[in-house]
Amino acid sequence: MKYCKKCLQPDTRPNEKFINGVCSICRYYDSIEDIDWNSRYEQLQDYLKNRKKKSVKNSFQKFDCIIGVSGGKDSTRQALWVRDKLKLNPLLWSLSYPPEQICDIGTKNISNLINLGFDLVVSSPSPKTWRNLIKESFFKFSNHMRTSELALFSSVPQAALAYKIPIIFWGETPMQVGDLSAVGEEGWDGNNMKNSNTLSSGHKWMIDMGYKREKLIPYIYPDKNQFELQDLQIIYLGWYLGDWSLTNNAKYSNLNGLINRSEDYVNTGDIHGTSALDDNWQIMNQMIKYYKFGFGFVTEIICEDIQRGHIDRKSGIKWIEKYDGKCSDEYIKSFCKYIDISVDEFWWQVRKSANRDLFLVKNDGQIVPKFKVGEDL
Numbered sequence: 001m002k003y004c005k006k007c008l009q010p011d012t013r014p015n016e017k018f019i020n021g022v023c024s025i026c027r028y029y030d031s032i033e034d035i036d037w038n039s040r041y042e043q044l045q046d047y048l049k050n051r052k053k054k055s056v057k058n059s060f061q062k063f064d065c066i067i068g069v070s071g072g073k074d075s076t077r078q079a080l081w082v083r084d085k086l087k088l089n090p091l092l093w094s095l096s097y098p099p100e101q102i103c104d105i106g107t108k109n110i111s112n113l114i115n116l117g118f119d120l121v122v123s124s125p126s127p128k129t130w131r132n133l134i135k136e137s138f139f140k141f142s143n144h145m146r147t148s149e150l151a152l153f154s155s156v157p158q159a160a161l162a163y164k165i166p167i168i169f170w171g172e173t174p175m176q177v178g179d180l181s182a183v184g185e186e187g188w189d190g191n192n193m194k195n196s197n198t199l200s201s202g203h204k205w206m207i208d209m210g211y212k213r214e215k216l217i218p219y220i221y222p223d224k225n226q227f228e229l230q231d232l233q234i235i236y237l238g239w240y241l242g243d244w245s246l247t248n249n250a251k252y253s254n255l256n257g258l259i260n261r262s263e264d265y266v267n268t269g270d271i272h273g274t275s276a277l278d279d280n281w282q283i284m285n286q287m288i289k290y291y292k293f294g295f296g297f298v299t300e301i302i303c304e305d306i307q308r309g310h311i312d313r314k315s316g317i318k319w320i321e322k323y324d325g326k327c328s329d330e331y332i333k334s335f336c337k338y339i340d341i342s343v344d345e346f347w348w349q350v351r352k353s354a355n356r357d358l359f360l361v362k363n364d365g366q367i368v369p370k371f372k373v374g375e376d377l
């Protein structure tokens with residue numbers, strides 16, 4: 001495992017490619033240093049004006065655009081910016097988790113968006129299928145979120161097509177999250193999202209479980225032809241917002257009613273308390289990711305803080321060493337209860353998937369890193 005020379009990104013991140021020892025995200029931030037953000041904003045305005053002219057014929061069309069929301073920091077900021085700055089009329093779409101999964105803060109933050117005056121649709125895939133798929137994806141990929149991510153990503157274009165809404169606004173660009181496979185024809189173009197690390201694996205494994213396609217509709221991302229038929233365009237707002245970042249989005253959204261987590265960092269592995277506000281099992285998944293790839297939530301936060309000049313590399317190492325990959329036992333227990341397995345079975349699977357090049361799995365079950373944060377292995 002090699003670390004980026006500038007931040008603390010490891011090269012074990014899927015679809016990452018270092019050039020001269022520098023990660024793709026640092027290269028992206030270097031490349032935007034001299035951007036004229038006002039002129040980018042004007043380009044967006046021009047694009048929207050032209051699109052609006054083209055769309056006028058459709059009398060059923062009420063909404064200018066659609067935004068997928070969890071009620072968290074990024075989606076709250078997107079919704080407010082699109083409505084108040086771009087003066088568009090967005091439909092917000094929230095794919096809801098089952099009651100066993102969604103956190104109390106998550107429901108409050110969705111209510112906050114409704115209280116801010118937005119039109120918001122909540123959709124829920126069949127809870128029985130959801131539970132079976134979550135269990136299968138945990139044991140098959142050591143990543144139960146393959147299920148929820150497919151549904152989250154697919155629900156928004158599905159809704160846009162059904163409601164004949166021409167534009168989807170998405171948050172960060174693939175360059176900002178280091179997923180080069182999803183980069184579009186231009187930086188703002190999100191129509192290549194289907195190739196992202198999250199979506200490219202598709203839903204075939206669900207079919208292999210014996211499910212018929214009609215039971216899997218919420219998990220199937222619309223194909224290229226459907227996008228083209230309705231001239232549906234995904235636009236990354238991260239391309240137009242020069243100050244887009246986890247920290248800034250949280251500050252902006254907190255001022256507009258967003259509630260953060262208040263738990264100790266050792267329970268959440270999130271030193272800002274602003275991520276995965278609606279779902280504790282995402283924290284658990286970040287812990288598993290840590291054992292698979294050698295990095296978790298804290299590495300992502302610290303890297304962005306370094307790239308944004310909020311912290312130096314040396315101080316960042318201390319935060320990562322102390323809190324990366326942490327997760328409360330309570331979250332693990334609630335997940336095990338949900339998919340009806342024992343905590344021992346859970347850890348058996350996690351140990352099985354731990355990267356043996358990066359970690360030593362001891363006889364007593366402890367998983368110990370072989371690497372030192374910031375030093376190549």
Ligand SMILES: [Zn+2]
Pocket residue numbers: 004005006007008009022023024025026027
């Ligand atoms: Zn970097």
